[in-house]
């Protein structure tokens with residue numbers, strides 16, 4: 001997978017479901033800008049809520065379950081690193 005940067009890198013997103021800071025991994029809707037992703041930090045969901053609250057039965061959520069989506073939007077699964085966030089998967 002090509003390494004597509006987040007622009008801007010979200011500083012400290014909080015979960016839209018439980019309100020906790022996302023400090024390990026979570027789901028982040030973003031707009032695909034053809035070379036970078038513009039994250040929608042307000043709609044970020046932490047890993048635990050993504051599985052239990054949003055995805056409900058132990059599946060990762062779909063984009064339209066966490067955010068109003070447009071055709072250019074994607075749902076990123078991100079992991080916190082010392083530098084910011086790493087994009088682990090995209091759907």
Ligand SMILES: [Zn+2]
Pocket residue numbers: 015016017018019020045046047048049050
């Ligand atoms: Zn949460």
